[in-house]
Amino acid sequence: MKALAPGTVIFHRHRGYGVITAVNLLTGWIAARFGSESRTLDLNLSTDEVQFADGEAILFRRAPPDRMPHARLMAMVRELHRAGYQKLYLYAWPKPSGLHWRWHLFSGPRDWMQRSWREGWYGSGADYNVNPVMGWGDKPGASTHELIDALARFDPQGLAQALGRDEDHSAWFEQVCEALLPGYMYSLDMQRPDGGPLLDAPAVPVIPVRATLPPYSGPDIGWPPGWHGLWSKVHVLPARRPDFSGIPET
Structure with missing residues (x-):
């Protein structure tokens, strides 16, 4: 338009x-x-x-956009996997308040905890509700292929890092998309019940992307490859390298 x-x-x-x-x-x-x-x-x-003025109709979308962009992102990643960009991963998790959900795309090595951040490849539902775009030059309500085209134009170097094979993950992602799309999303949120220890590989949380949808009642979703053992490990940030610039020489 x-x-x-x-x-x-x-x-x-x-x-x-x-x-x-x-x-x-x-x-x-x-x-x-x-x-x-x-x-x-x-x-x-x-x-x-x-x-x-030239006679083209001005069409306004009456239906509101999905309150979460995750299902649209899942469809985009699914198509990129099919095109050979299998080293592209979608991480989703809730904000501490629980009111909104974050998302993050990353490419290259499959390291879920130490993944690299790229500008425009992450966002929050709080921002999406006000401005329903992903942040890489896309338009509200863009189709899957329009999202891919906009991302390729915005960060071709970053997308090139996703080119390669990760058959285990792409097979898992294809099964998840088949079970959840278009109305549901997954969350890679390792929950601690009542502050207790992490559960041993519970089912992946599934959330509807629209408030009018009923709770998910399909088959349980398993965790993606690379998450085995993460429930029992201690997660700490890498230690900061010491700074000796302020120490005078002797």
Whole structure:
């Protein structure tokens, strides 16, 4: 769809040609002038059949976007795995508050705990609710292939690191996508019940991506390859290298 902003020339079948003066894409309402400099008319993009000046319809999505982007990300990673980019991994986990869910894509070595961070390859549901984009030049509601194209343009070097074979993980991911998409996501959250020790490989938590969906009732999801033994290990950040720059020489 073309850009929609104040100054855009539009056509309305009852009013003729006009100019937009204000746009609210959160609600789908615009204000426009039709021949009068002092009076504006409020129009709803969902019902008033507004068109661009060349006759192209202006379509406003009535249904809200998924409250979490994880299912869209899973579909994108699934297609990239099929195309040979199997060293691409999707990590999802909740914020401490439990109100929103984070996500992180990473490529290269499959190290879940010491994964590398890349700009635009991670995000939070709190940000997504306000601006439903992934952060690499994509548009709200972009399709799977549009997301892949935008990511390839945004960070071709990073995506090139995902080119290679990881058959165990890609097979696990394919089975997970088959069971969960399009309405559910997985969370790699190792929970401690009541502050106790980590459970021995419980089922992977599954969360619906829309509030209207019922709780997940399908088969249990196993943990991805590379997580064996992580429940019993102690997770600590790498020790910071000592800084001797401030010590005077003797």
